[in-house]
Amino acid sequence: MFRHVVLFRWTEDATDEDKERVARELRALPETISEIRAYHVGHDAGVNQGNYEFAVVADFDDTAGYLVYRDHPAHRAVIDKYINPYVAARAAVQYEL
Amino acid sequence: MFRHVVLFRWTEDATDEDKERVARELRALPETISEIRAYHVGHDAGVNQGNYEFAVVADFDDTAGYLVYRDHPAHRAVIDKYINPYVAARAAVQYEL
Numbered sequence: 434m435f436r437h438v439v440l441f442r443w444t445e446d447a448t449d450e451d452k453e454r455v456a457r458e459l460r461a462l463p464e465t466i467s468e469i470r471a472y473h474v475g476h477d478a479g480v481n482q483g484n485y486e487f488a489v490v491a492d493f494d495d496t497a498g499y500l501v502y503r504d505h506p507a508h509r510a511v512i513d514k515y516i517n518p519y520v521a522a523r524a525a526v527q528y529e530l
Numbered sequence: 531m532f533r534h535v536v537l538f539r540w541t542e543d544a545t546d547e548d549k550e551r552v553a554r555e556l557r558a559l560p561e562t563i564s565e566i567r568a569y570h571v572g573h574d575a576g577v578n579q580g581n582y583e584f585a586v587v588a589d590f591d592d593t594a595g596y597l598v599y600r601d602h603p604a605h606r607a608v609i610d611k612y613i614n615p616y617v618a619a620r621a622a623v624q625y626e627l
Contacts, residue, residue, distance in 0.1 A: 435575070436570065436572070436585070436587070438535060438537065438585050438587060440535065440537060440621045440622070440623050473533065473625075473627050475533070475623075475625030475626055475627070476625060477623045477624060477625060478532070478593065478624045478625055478626060480593060480596070480597075480624050481600075481622065481624065483622075484622050484623055484624070485621045485622065485623050486623070487623065488533070488535050488623035488625050490533070490535060490587055496575065496577060499577070500577075503578075522621075524537045524582045524619075524621035525537070525578065525580075525581050525582065526537050526572075526574045526581055526582050526583070526584065526585035527574060527575045527577050527578065527581070528570075528572030528573060528574060528575055528585050529572055529575060530570050530572070
């Protein structure tokens with residue numbers, strides 16, 4: 434398995450609705466991108482200070498499956514319309530499970 | 531389920547052995563900390579530029595299980611001895627699955 438992890442911090446002008454829309458739009462992607470094996474996104478629970486605000490953890494059979502997701506038009510549309518306008522910081526890793 | 535995600539960038543003086551030791555020491559923790567339900571750590575695969583270098587994704591039944599892990603002496607010892615000396619950047623999120 435091949436795992437993609439990305440964490441975000443949002444800009445100060447991002448509203449709660451903007452943040453919830455990111456989660457909603459991403460959660461619809463597994464219906465469209467069949468290479469996704471597991472997909473869990475969520476807002477930081479507020480347990481620790483200094484955290485990022487939002488997480489995406491997505492699993493694929495292999496690197497090729499991840500690349501289909503990364504470059505899929507439905508995913509790019511969510512990134513361009515709903516994520517990029519509000520990104521203050523981004524941290525990502527892909528790794529073999 | 532409650533998921534903990536943390537990504538690291540290492541300092542320039544961290545050797546490959548230092549980085550591999552972090553992975554090895556962390557992977558031993560599920561034997562000691564019974565609250566861990568799933569635990570996958572790994573080095574960035576090098577697919578994308580600008581990534582962080584190392585990921586930890588850990589799943590627990592609930593927030594209480596995560597807190598046991600967070601504060602467990604065996605975990606704190608790994609952080610103090612093998613992680614903190616080499617951290618250049620850290621990004622974390624905990625969220626409900």
